[in-house]
Amino acid sequence: MEKIVILTGAGISAESGLSTFRDEGGLWAQHRIEDVATPEGFARDPALVHGFYNARRAHAAQAKPNAAHSALARLQRDWPGDVIIVTQNVDSLHEAGGAEDVIHMHGSLAGALCAACGHRWAAPPEMAVGEPCPACHAPAARPDVVWFGEMPYQMDVIYDHLANARIFASIGTSGQVYPAAAFVHEAIAGGARTVELNLEPSAGSSSFDETILGPATETVPRWVNKLLGQR
Numbered sequence: 001m002e003k004i005v006i007l008t009g010a011g012i013s014a015e016s017g018l019s020t021f022r023d024e025g026g027l028w029a030q031h032r033i034e035d036v037a038t039p040e041g042f043a044r045d046p047a048l049v050h051g052f053y054n055a056r057r058a059h060a061a062q063a064k065p066n067a068a069h070s071a072l073a074r075l076q077r078d079w080p081g082d083v084i085i086v087t088q089n090v091d092s093l094h095e096a097g098g099a100e101d102v103i104h105m106h107g108s109l110a111g112a113l114c115a116a117c118g119h120r121w122a123a124p125p126e127m128a129v130g131e132p133c134p135a136c137h138a139p140a141a142r143p144d145v146v147w148f149g150e151m152p153y154q155m156d157v158i159y160d161h162l163a164n165a166r167i168f169a170s171i172g173t174s175g176q177v178y179p180a181a182a183f184v185h186e187a188i189a190g191g192a193r194t195v196e197l198n199l200e201p202s203a204g205s206s207s208f209d210e211t212i213l214g215p216a217t218e219t220v221p222r223w224v225n226k227l228l229g230q231r
Contacts (some may be wrong), residue, residue: 001081002166003225005192006072006182008087008094009195011172012216016063017095023087037147044144046129053143054126057109060091061084061125068171068220069097074101075224084161088180105152105180111144120144152179162186168194171221172216175202184208197223 010018013098026062035041036052041099076113085094086103092110094102114133121134123143131141146152162168168187174180184194184207196208198217205211212219 001079003082003084003161003164004075004079004167004169005084005086005165005183005187006169006171007163007173007180008072008085008089009173009177009180010089011092011174012087012220013063013066013089013091014172015068015215015217016066016091018060018063018089018091018093030129033148037145038149040149042057042142042147049143050127050129052061052108053145054089057125058121060109062094063091063093063188065093065097066217068216069093070100071220071221071224073098073100075227078228081166082168086158086161086164086180086183088177102153103154103158105146105154105158107143107153109143112141113144114138114140115142132201141183155179158183159186160229162192163190165190167227168192170195170202171197171220172209173198175204195223 014192022050030054059199085099086095086105088106090106090109100230110123112121112127114136116138117133118133119133119134127141127143130139132139135139162183163185170182170184173180178226181204184204194208195212196202196205197212197216199215200213201211212223
């Protein structure tokens with residue numbers, strides 16, 4: 001059966017109250033990316049970085065999945081083929097909405113990572129500077145989030161899925177962050193039909209076969225209903 005690969009970005013969680021990079025007044029607007037989302041920033045001021053991600057973790061824990069998250073979980077459940085969800089988001093709203101085996105290419109606020117040995121574990125609500133790793137005991141705990149300048153997770157797995165996709169959908173992404181911005185080209189090379197669902201056209205919208213504009217809570221359920229009605 002046809003495999004569907006879906007890439008989601010900050011736009012799908014915005015209607016759940018989580019800030020995108022570009023929201024005025026949001027958490028990101030209060031800090032320079034270089035200070036809170038790079039390895040160099042963490043080395044300079046780990047307390048600032050931990051404080052930033054502690055705030056994001058607390059904010060995300062209060063958010064609820066919206067109709068778009070639920071619709072994708074329904075598509076995953078009812079579509080006769082595979083539905084692979086790849087997200088750039090570090091929240092857990094896809095899982096809260098019922099999705100399974102979500103690929104978090106940029107990591108997760110729910111995880112902690114040892115910068116010394118690479119061990120991963122569930123993050124506490126608040127992380128502190130010098131927190132020891134449960135495995136090697138080095139005081140090197142950091143959020144398990146991919147920062148600018150670092151390689152996203154599971155790229156080989158993602159590229160394999162894109163090569164075999166018959167439908168590729170990009171939902172709520174700006175089309176400005178690589179390598180995710182190039183996924184549409186990988187999918188096209190594999191013969192996939194492509195669709196973008198976004199509030200406004202992304203930087204790469206001209207590469208898609210179809211563009212559907214509007215709030216994700218409206219466009220995604222309609223798109224899912226159409227797919228399930230046509231199968």
